[in-house]
Amino acid sequence: MQFSTITEELQVTKFRKGIERELESYFESRGFDLIQPKIFQGYDSFVCSNLRQDSSKTVKVLGGDSRIFILRPDITTNILDQIFSKWEGRPPLKVYYNSKVYRNQTGGRILENYQMGVESLGEDSLKGDQEIIEMAVTLMHTLKEPFIIELGSSKYLDGFFKELGLAFEEESLVRELIGKKNRDGLRLKIKALGLEESILSDVLAMQGNMENVLTMARAYERNEEMAAALEELEGLKDFFSSKALLDHIHFDLAMMPDLDYYDGIIFKGYALNTPKKILSGGRYDRLTEGFGRKVSAIGFMMDMDLVTRIRIRGEA
Amino acid sequence: MDRITIALAKGRLGEQGLELFENTDMEIMRDEDSRKLVFQDAEERITYIFVKPSDVVTYVEKGVADLGIVGKDVILEENKDVYELLDLDFGHCRFAIAGFKDQKVYRKNEVLRIASKYPRYVEQTFKDRGQRIEIIKLGGSVELAPLMGLSDVIVDIVETGSTLRDNGLVILEELDPISARLIVNKVSYRFKYAAIQKIQKILGGI
Numbered sequence: 001m002q003f004s005t006i007t008e009e010l011q012v013t014k015f016r017k018g019i020e021r022e023l024e025s026y027f028e029s030r031g032f033d034l035i036q037p038k039i040f041q042g043y044d045s046f047v048c049s050n051l052r053q054d055s056s057k058t059v060k061v062l063g064g065d066s067r068i069f070i071l072r073p074d075i076t077t078n079i080l081d082q083i084f085s086k087w088e089g090r091p092p093l094k095v096y097y098n099s100k101v102y103r104n105q106t107g108g109r110i111l112e113n114y115q116m117g118v119e120s121l122g123e124d125s126l127k128g129d130q131e132i133i134e135m136a137v138t139l140m141h142t143l144k145e146p147f148i149i150e151l152g153s154s155k156y157l158d159g160f161f162k163e164l165g166l167a168f169e170e171e172s173l174v175r176e177l178i179g180k181k182n183r184d185g186l187r188l189k190i191k192a193l194g195l196e197e198s199i200l201s202d203v204l205a206m207q208g209n210m211e212n213v214l215t216m217a218r219a220y221e222r223n224e225e226m227a228a229a230l231e232e233l234e235g236l237k238d239f240f241s242s243k244a245l246l247d248h249i250h251f252d253l254a255m256m257p258d259l260d261y262y263d264g265i266i267f268k269g270y271a272l273n274t275p276k277k278i279l280s281g282g283r284y285d286r287l288t289e290g291f292g293r294k295v296s297a298i299g300f301m302m303d304m305d306l307v308t309r310i311r312i313r314g315e316a
Numbered sequence: 317m318d319r320i321t322i323a324l325a326k327g328r329l330g331e332q333g334l335e336l337f338e339n340t341d342m343e344i345m346r347d348e349d350s351r352k353l354v355f356q357d358a359e360e361r362i363t364y365i366f367v368k369p370s371d372v373v374t375y376v377e378k379g380v381a382d383l384g385i386v387g388k389d390v391i392l393e394e395n396k397d398v399y400e401l402l403d404l405d406f407g408h409c410r411f412a413i414a415g416f417k418d419q420k421v422y423r424k425n426e427v428l429r430i431a432s433k434y435p436r437y438v439e440q441t442f443k444d445r446g447q448r449i450e451i452i453k454l455g456g457s458v459e460l461a462p463l464m465g466l467s468d469v470i471v472d473i474v475e476t477g478s479t480l481r482d483n484g485l486v487i488l489e490e491l492d493p494i495s496a497r498l499i500v501n502k503v504s505y506r507f508k509y510a511a512i513q514k515i516q517k518i519l520g521g522i
Contacts, residue, residue: 148506181505184403250506270503275379277502 016308027096035095037078043068059102071102084291092122117301126235128298145271152255154262159225179256207252210237261287278306318508323381325369333385382504388494393434402498411491415469431461432471459483
């Protein structure tokens, strides 16, 4: 955030600190412990686990031996490195963080963004999904604005693409069209690929009522991965209705993950009159494999700059 | 229905966009020669704003406008985080590389100088071609650049090709096809889903 006077800056900082304390005690009451991520991480390992990401946005630093490091662009990969070097995989580990991330902006400036979030590792998958989404909903409530949680599953379409076996570039193009909800572009593309009979013709309509969408999605189930994805979502659906959370959840199977490493449910939180996502997260079991041990893993982060702005607006 | 703001590109594309809403309950009355940039319907449920084409995408991404009608050329150049819901099937033209006849687009070790109003699009297009390029950003009358020796070729949108012909230039390679698109802010898409679906229907979707 930019401030014109130091008084204003101090006031906002104080206000944000108040929200942070509130969230910290909420996380601790749910059994999560604070973890402090390292500021630097290896450039190579970041690029390897994020093939479709634009690595030019990361802020690079040259180490003493000319190795390239980046200032942490997201916190999850960063703390996994920290955790897996000293963790046996049991018992389940629940952590929360309260840190900044760094990204290059246009004009050579570096964006610093405050984030808070949680990671739950080694917990039973369904229990983990339920707990994390319930927490996300609770946090969105604190904004005191109407909100929507957009929920999808990257595993379902991953399963489809695996079955299809397109070349990497082709698959990226199709994914981009789906991500942009570009119906007409997608129609042309699937015609060119001869895939009119596949899920791709219906994928953009797979949103709204969870029950209906899941019925629709089952018709296209082709392999174990897709079946597993739907089974997970089925379990969640029952949980949401028992907890009366469905009102806040907008289900969308055509959601594309922002980060490549998600391989299960993915979700984003939006509030009315705030044009950007405030909260985002998902399941990333696959990513943990690269750190030496595959465990169940899910988490989310909240953009604290946005949260602060919304809460200040609510006070006024 | 929710309140909706639609950003239109000033000029022919925006006017054509507005015509699509004629004879629907989203139609607005306005004086032909007015210089106003903001128009509302009688119940103030729908607001149309006229902005520079390249700003349409910005207004939508920032959520000041829920929806926008703009050319694909602008979307490709700006590359912003918005949904691209519909191809509106008007304003057809295409991106092309143009230059003098027999001019080569590939020249081994020499730098190819390209004048364009769309520098980011040019960079993206030439990214994987293995041809070194220099991009010269211009604000308009791009056809002039090769004539005056400012560049070797140009990348611009071409509709009939008559401007090129008048200046002794020819299309060397056709690139992406362009037409008007309906774009929408990602958060509006969720909160105003019903209204947006209705507009999608009006504009010839589904």
